[in-house]
Amino acid sequence: MKFDIAAEPDTAGQPSLDQYRLMLEKLLVERFGLKIHKIEKIFPVYTVTVERNPPKLIRADPDEKGPGSIYVHKEDDGEWRLQFASMTMLEFDNLLMNFIKDRHIIDETGLTGLFGFTLRIPAGALGEGSNVDDSAAAFIHALGAQLGLKLNPKKAPLAVFVVDRLDKPSAN
Numbered sequence: 040m041k042f043d044i045a046a047e048p049d050t051a052g053q054p055s056l057d058q059y060r061l062m063l064e065k066l067l068v069e070r071f072g073l074k075i076h077k078i079e080k081i082f083p084v085y086t087v088t089v090e091r092n093p094p095k096l097i098r099a100d101p102d103e104k105g106p107g108s109i110y111v112h113k114e115d116d117g118e119w120r121l122q123f124a125s126m127t128m129l130e131f132d133n134l135l136m137n138f139i140k141d142r143h144i145i146d147e148t149g150l151t152g153l154f155g156f157t158l159r160i161p162a163g164a165l166g167e168g169s170n171v172d173d174s175a176a177a178f179i180h181a182l183g184a185q186l187g188l189k190l191n192p193k194k195a196p197l198a199v200f201v202v203d204r205l206d207k208p209s210a211n
Contacts, residue, residue: 071206082194094148119159127154158182158186
């Protein structure tokens with residue numbers, strides 16, 4: 040079942056990410072009768088730490104606004120060049136989970152602000168037919184060799200939302 044939802048913020052201006060989340064939560068509670076509770080569970084994760092000080096990251100202009108961006112280009116030699124611009128470490132960690140799918144990624148670098156950097160990834164690690172393990176290994180290697188960051192496997196508590204109730208939406 041699919042739904043189209045048109046909603047407007049109840050405050051002036053462009054909502055922040057936290058405001059969007061609260062709006063969505065309110066909508067799901069009011070229209071779908073959503074009832075949830077949160078628990079913590081231990082999961083295997085990767086933590087991102089600084090392996091070499093200083094890491095090979097370029098500080099972005101602090102006046103830049105908006106979410107970070109990524110430009111992906113396949114080079115003539117078959118390698119992929121991923122160019123990141125104005126990215127926080129949290130945004131980067133979240134984006135990295137699209138390529139390393141077996142674990143949640145937690146930032147422990149202590150780095151704040153916006154950064155720009157480039158990663159080169161082998162041809163077989165991205166695109167159609169790529170293996171999830173090959174993709175993860177390529178990113179783990181690239182982070183260490185090219186950026187001075189390290190992915191450390193460990194276990195950590197993560198918040199899990201348990202759905203207790205969800206109804207068909209109420210009429211308009």
